[in-house]
Amino acid sequence: MPFWLARERNGQDSDWIQRFDPRFWTIDFPRPMMASVVTVAPDALRVECEFHHRDALAGLIWTSEDTLDHPLLAYATDRDYDRTTLRFRWRSSGVLPLDAVHGPTLTIEGRDRAGAARNWYVRLWNYASGSPEDALVEIPFAALAGGWDISGGGDPVHPGDIDRMFISLTPPGYDPASDGLLASRANGWVELTDIACQGHRAMLEIGDVLLPPHDAGICTAYDDGYNQTPARLLRTMCGLGYRGDFVHYVGMSHYYRLDRVDGELAIKSTGHLATPAEAWHRNYFTLAVEQGFGPIPSLSYELLAQDCPEDWKQRASDGTPAQTGWTPPSALLSPANMVALAYLRNIMTRFVQLMTEANADPVFQIGEPWWWVTGDGRICLYDDAAKSTFGGNPPVIEDMRQPLDTAQKALLDHAGYSLMISTASIRNKIKQLAGQQAQVRLLLFTPTVLDPTMPELHRANMPVLWKWPFFDGLQLEDYDWLTIGAEARRRQGHAFVRDTLDYPPEREEYLSGFVLLSEDADEYWQRIDAGLDEAASRGAARSYVWALPQVARDGYTRLAPTGEDDMQAFDDVLYPLALGRDAGVSPEFSTSVAVTASGHERRNSLWSDARLRFDVGPGIRSEHELGTLIAFFRARRGAARGFRLADPFDFSSNGMTGTPGDTDQPIGIGDGTTATFRLVKSYGAGIEGSGEPQLRPITRPRAETVGISIDGIAVGGWTLETGGTVVFDDAPAENAEIRAGFLFDVPVRFAEDRLDITGANFAAGEAPSVPLVEIREAV
Numbered sequence: 001m002p003f004w005l006a007r008e009r010n011g012q013d014s015d016w017i018q019r020f021d022p023r024f025w026t027i028d029f030p031r032p033m034m035a036s037v038v039t040v041a042p043d044a045l046r047v048e049c050e051f052h053h054r055d056a057l058a059g060l061i062w063t064s065e066d067t068l069d070h071p072l073l074a075y076a077t078d079r080d081y082d083r084t085t086l087r088f089r090w091r092s093s094g095v096l097p098l099d100a101v102h103g104p105t106l107t108i109e110g111r112d113r114a115g116a117a118r119n120w121y122v123r124l125w126n127y128a129s130g131s132p133e134d135a136l137v138e139i140p141f142a143a144l145a146g147g148w149d150i151s152g153g154g155d156p157v158h159p160g161d162i163d164r165m166f167i168s169l170t171p172p173g174y175d176p177a178s179d180g181l182l183a184s185r186a187n188g189w190v191e192l193t194d195i196a197c198q199g200h201r202a203m204l205e206i207g208d209v210l211l212p213p214h215d216a217g218i219c220t221a222y223d224d225g226y227n228q229t230p231a232r233l234l235r236t237m238c239g240l241g242y243r244g245d246f247v248h249y250v251g252m253s254h255y256y257r258l259d260r261v262d263g264e265l266a267i268k269s270t271g272h273l274a275t276p277a278e279a280w281h282r283n284y285f286t287l288a289v290e291q292g293f294g295p296i297p298s299l300s301y302e303l304l305a306q307d308c309p310e311d312w313k314q315r316a317s318d319g320t321p322a323q324t325g326w327t328p329p330s331a332l333l334s335p336a337n338m339v340a341l342a343y344l345r346n347i348m349t350r351f352v353q354l355m356t357e358a359n360a361d362p363v364f365q366i367g368e369p370w371w372w373v374t375g376d377g378r379i380c381l382y383d384d385a386a387k388s389t390f391g392g393n394p395p396v397i398e399d400m401r402q403p404l405d406t407a408q409k410a411l412l413d414h415a416g417y418s419l420m421i422s423t424a425s426i427r428n429k430i431k432q433l434a435g436q437q438a439q440v441r442l443l444l445f446t447p448t449v450l451d452p453t454m455p456e457l458h459r460a461n462m463p464v465l466w467k468w469p470f471f472d473g474l475q476l477e478d479y480d481w482l483t484i485g486a487e488a489r490r491r492q493g494h495a496f497v498r499d500t501l502d503y504p505p506e507r508e509e510y511l512s513g514f515v516l517l518s519e520d521a522d523e524y525w526q527r528i529d530a531g532l533d534e535a536a537s538r539g540a541a542r543s544y545v546w547a548l549p550q551v552a553r554d555g556y557t558r559l560a561p562t563g564e565d566d567m568q569a570f571d572d573v574l575y576p577l578a579l580g581r582d583a584g585v586s587p588e589f590s591t592s593v594a595v596t597a598s599g600h601e602r603r604n605s606l607w608s609d610a611r612l613r614f615d616v617g618p619g620i621r622s623e624h625e626l627g628t629l630i631a632f633f634r635a636r637r638g639a640a641r642g643f644r645l646a647d648p649f650d651f652s653s654n655g656m657t658g659t660p661g662d663t664d665q666p667i668g669i670g671d672g673t674t675a676t677f678r679l680v681k682s683y684g685a686g687i688e689g690s691g692e693p694q695l696r697p698i699t700r701p702r703a704e705t706v707g708i709s710i711d712g713i714a715v716g717g718w719t720l721e722t723g724g725t726v727v728f729d730d731a732p733a734e735n736a737e738i739r740a741g742f743l744f745d746v747p748v749r750f751a752e753d754r755l756d757i758t759g760a761n762f763a764a765g766e767a768p769s770v771p772l773v774e775i776r777e778a779v
Contacts, residue, residue: 006071006072014208017203017204018204019203020195020197022229024066029049032258032265034274036226037229045195049169049188055179057168060169062164068228069207072555075204079110079162079163080162082142084200084201087137087194087196089191091134093189094187095189096171096172098132100132102170107120108121108144108146108164120145120157123150144156171188185259211559213560216543216544217544218237218246220237220246221250245294246294246295247544255347256274256303257274257275267303267308282354285360289358289359296363299365301333303331308330314331315334336385336388345425348430366440367443368444376399379457409456416462417463419461439472440472441473442473446477446494473503476494476508478490479513486674488731507541509541512528514546515528515550515554521556570747571636615769617770638752639749644747645748664739664740665741667679669736669738670710674732676728682695697724697777701720701744710737747775749775752771
């Protein structure tokens with residue numbers, strides 16, 4: 001399907017918002033404290049904070065440059081706040097009040113009149129009227145000063161070049177010089193209501209695209225979006241054409257509450273959500289349902305390693321804990337640990353309640369449950385709970401990449417059974433709370449579960465007892481293979497999952513993405529978008545793009561099908577009349593020629609491949625053939641529908657008309673990963689000095705004639721797909737030369753919607769003109 005990486009807005013629709021619109025404030029803070037911001041009215045926002053340390057500080061942030069929204073939806077950059085005034089009502093509880101030392105301070109980051117970078121610290125109490133916890137605040141940027149006491153003028157703010165500003169929120173007992181724990185956890189909140197901006201630059205232009213709905217869903221994650229308002233995320237989703245269900249990963253680091261255990265912060269098996277995370281998700285689910293979206297919360301067996309209890313962690317045989325390579329790393333919970341499992345059930349219980357309160361359909365995802373394998377191949381089946389489950393002294397598997405004996409395979413089967421039991425307990429808890437109509441889906445990451453270097457790993461991480469209908473739906477993700485173009489592995493993985501777990505197509509969904517680094521955007525998004533289309537072609541019920549932050553960063557814009565697709569209708573039938581030698585064939589290129597004042601030419605070739613034109617009228621020899629032509633023309637509805645034509649002068653990979661052989665045409669060089677190659681035919685020795693022939697994509701080969709060779713040897717194990725694409729079951733080896741032989745037809749259409757034939761002229765031997773033009777097919 002068409003897509004676009006929109007780097008900037010260029011003529012698309014825009015609108016205006018009031019500066020300081022509540023939707024576009026953000027929040028940030030150092031872990032382990034938690035905070036969130038949500039909109040509670042068109043002119044109001046609310047911040048929830050959960051403090052643990054004496055030096056904990058959250059910042060409620062407004063930035064002059066929008067770096068979070070999709071380029072088509074971002075607000076315009078404006079660093080000039082001169083003659084602008086911000087007003088709001090302040091209400092708070094559980095944080096230091098406006099009049100306190102270290103109370104709420106507006107920190108302004110920008111440059112002075114000379115252009116030197118600097119900060120100003122504006123005490124909000126100096127611009128407030130009312131009580132320290134309920135006041136009207138007015139901030140006139142042109143007459144604003146930093147400092148505790150501004151009676152003498154203070155530290156005047158230069159309002160004409162501001163990058164960012166934030167209001168600091170701190171707990172009672174705040175001490176910036178101490179990193180010790182507070183006497184107890186402190187929860188506080190702040191509301192800014194009646195937010196209004198007035199003055200010379202009170203409005204900001206903002207992108208206001210509203211793309212037509214398309215076929216893909218979107219994925220979000222709390223670890224990525226905790227600092228933004230839910231209203232902002234949903235505005236982006238809606239504007240980019242996403243509708244219906246979306247997957248929301250609750251994350252591994254920001255949603256849970258830390259409690260005091262023996263004087264240290266730790267997670268309890270009671271599994272409480274942090275108050276800020278609960279407030280954020282309540283707002284997210286409620287707004288999503290109001291806008292017609294269907295959230296699918298996702299919970300995984302993963303926690304930030306520094307917060308995860310040590311006995312919950314999966315471990316290798318030498319005691320090494322299972323940890324991901326992220327920074328900071330996350331730890332994997334042991335499916336055999338009943339305390340860790342109780343924690344997961346309790347967390348999911350609270351999300352069920354939040355979904356119920358929002359009147360959302362009860363659909364949930366268990367995300368990527370697995371036994372971890374370290375980078376050197378050691379599977380983490382040896383935490384105390386797992387060893388007890390596996391008999392106390394299970395056989396050691398030092399390297400999953402090596403051949404395994406019968407006892408080791410049996411251990412993997414036992415591990416798979418334990419994983420199944422753990423997921424069943426979560427599934428059953430959800431259905432107990434939300435009713436049997438609740439849907440619980442499983443997410444599998446096939447590049448890990450079906451790693452070809454570890455052929456027995458699926459025993460532990462994809463137990464056959466997960467077979468349909470154990471879950472209500474199966475979701476597959478394979479971005480490691482997708483983004484590097486490992487098409488053979490992807491297809492083998494999908495086939496293996498389908499054959500093993502037997503979920504019907506209407507119960508299978510696909511997650512396509514993601515792009516970790518922006519420098520990979522051009523290459524990876526093309527493959528991600530193609531992955532969405534490929535999933536639809538194999539019958540997946542729905543596909544989702546992973547994930548919203550990368551979509552916004554890179555400007556990925558998926559476009560809905562247009563009426564133009566109908567105009568490209570093609571009937572895969574052959575022109576019914578043989579073309580004689582009298583038929584006309586005209587290859588054409590498009591070249592722009594500019595003549596300079598001195599008479600020299602500068603030529604630019606606009607097409608990489610010739611386009612053919614035919615006149616097949618001279619081949620008509622009888623009234624019967626004339627009737628066949630008219631019937632065929634009417635069936636094609638004139639120029640509306642394409643068809644195949646056998647070019648009598650060029651139809652073979654061997655020369656122009658020779659018998660094809662498996663080694664006729666080079667179509668690619670193997671790299672050990674790529675399994676998809678397109679049929680092409682080369683012409684000539686190429687442009688002088690380049691050694692490159694002119695290449696012609698072959699989109700309509702005759703399937704029964706296609707033969708493939710690798711390093712000169714004819715091979716099988718491949719499939720010919722629509723559009724002249726050859727897909728190998730196993731990717732050809734690195735540096736292997738792939739060649740092909742084939743016969744082919746030309747995709748054409750009638751050049752005109754009218755067919756002029758005169759009976760008298762035809763009877764007198766005058767051939768009619770029947771022009772055809774080659775169709776450019778997507779490759």
